[in-house]
Amino acid sequence: MKIMNPDPAPVFFEKCAQHGLKITPQRKVIYQEVMKAKDHPTADAVYKRTRKILSNISFDTVYRTLLSFTEIGIINLVEGYGEQKRFEPDPAPHHHFRCIKCHTIFDFENDSYDHIPVPDEVRKYGNVTNKRVVLEGICSKCSKSK
Amino acid sequence: MKIMNPDPAPVFFEKCAQHGLKITPQRKVIYQEVMKAKDHPTADAVYKRTRKILSNISFDTVYRTLLSFTEIGIINLVEGYGEQKRFEPDPAPHHHFRCIKCHTIFDFENDSYDHIPVPDEVRKYGNVTNKRVVLEGICSKCSKSK
DNA sequence: TACTATATAGTAATAATTCCTATTTGTAAA
DNA sequence: TTTACAAATAGGAATTATTACTATATAGTA
Numbered sequence: 001m002k003i004m005n006p007d008p009a010p011v012f013f014e015k016c017a018q019h020g021l022k023i024t025p026q027r028k029v030i031y032q033e034v035m036k037a038k039d040h041p042t043a044d045a046v047y048k049r050t051r052k053i054l055s056n057i058s059f060d061t062v063y064r065t066l067l068s069f070t071e072i073g074i075i076n077l078v079e080g081y082g083e084q085k086r087f088e089p090d091p092a093p094h095h096h097f098r099c100i101k102c103h104t105i106f107d108f109e110n111d112s113y114d115h116i117p118v119p120d121e122v123r124k125y126g127n128v129t130n131k132r133v134v135l136e137g138i139c140s141k142c143s144k145s146k
Numbered sequence: 147m148k149i150m151n152p153d154p155a156p157v158f159f160e161k162c163a164q165h166g167l168k169i170t171p172q173r174k175v176i177y178q179e180v181m182k183a184k185d186h187p188t189a190d191a192v193y194k195r196t197r198k199i200l201s202n203i204s205f206d207t208v209y210r211t212l213l214s215f216t217e218i219g220i221i222n223l224v225e226g227y228g229e230q231k232r233f234e235p236d237p238a239p240h241h242h243f244r245c246i247k248c249h250t251i252f253d254f255e256n257d258s259y260d261h262i263p264v265p266d267e268v269r270k271y272g273n274v275t276n277k278r279v280v281l282e283g284i285c286s287k288c289s290k291s292k
Numbered sequence: 293t294a295c296t297a298t299a300t301a302g303t304a305a306t307a308a309t310t311c312c313t314a315t316t317t318g319t320a321a322a
Numbered sequence: 323t324t325t326a327c328a329a330a331t332a333g334g335a336a337t338t339a340t341t342a343c344t345a346t347a348t349a350g351t352a
Contacts, residue, residue, distance in 0.1 A: 022299065041233060057300085061301070077233060105225075132279070137274040170317075189308090
């Protein structure tokens with residue numbers, strides 16, 4: 001017996017409840033589409049995939065929902081984060097602390113981070129020319145202004 | 147004697163020559179503005195700063211030039227990279243290899259990366275909730291299709 | 293079952309990025 | 323030097339991504 005649209009994992013219901021998000025058919029489908037993705041889909045890609053199941057879902061719903069899911073931590077946003085491009089002058093190796101609320105990036109240097117070994121596994125993907133550690137969290141300013 | 151517009155560092159001329167970029171007044175000013183930035187300016191911010199020196203420089207020139215500089219490696223692009231937002235399903239800790247040409251991101255897991263210690267220095271910026279190592283380079287597909 | 297805050301579809305507005313074209317300019321070669 | 327020409331520029335337009343708006347529908351609670 002083939003189940004066409006099984007319910008999402010319990011974590012989905014738990015997290016939504018925790019954060020007061022209602023369970024809608026749209027959200028269930030969007031969540032499942034992201035969970036089964038093997039790539040890192042854009043909002044537009046998720047939109048196209050969900051439309052095969054919910055034929056009149058709107059882009060805005062998909063987009064907003066993805067952001068909501070990101071906020072409650074059931075999916076992730078990968079770099080780039082879709083904001084404006086930002087440039088930096090310093091070509092010396094350094095690392096970043098990034099605030100997930102206000103998106104400010106703080107630079108720091110760290111010698112041991114500079115020298116982390118590249119796993120063999122990664123060599124098959126390509127030739128590594130830059131290493132960067134990105135630490136993410138909420139900056140002190142944002143956690144105060146809460 | 148005050149020098150108003152000293153020439154950029156030699157590395158600027160060397161790298162431009164290496165990559166066949168002509169030395170223009172616009173490029174000199176743009177380069178210097180980025181080099182003296184203490185923040186991570188957007189293209190628009192660089193545009194506004196350069197206009198104080200070259201009053202009729204166009205946004206397009208600034209934007210293109212910043213991208214050129216990034217390509218030849220005299221300035222850097224920080225995350226986000228200004229592309230579309232991309233989402234990923236896996237909330238488990240993992241790391242990324244990112245191709246600087248085609249922007250594909252390859253996931254990999256690495257236990258020792260998961261456990262890198264957070265420097266004390268970083269604690270003053272905020273509370274770290276996520277660690278990610280981003281290795282950048284050119285993926286094997288892109289280096290072939292060269 | 294009825295109520296109400298939340299979510300939705302559809303669309304419009306805004307913002308960021310990229311493209312286009314006529315003109316100008318840096319640089320290599322004469 | 324001067325010349326020739328590929329490359330770069332200004333100005334603006336087009337495209338693409340993101341976010342906002344509003345009337346309607348719906349999930350979840352009382």
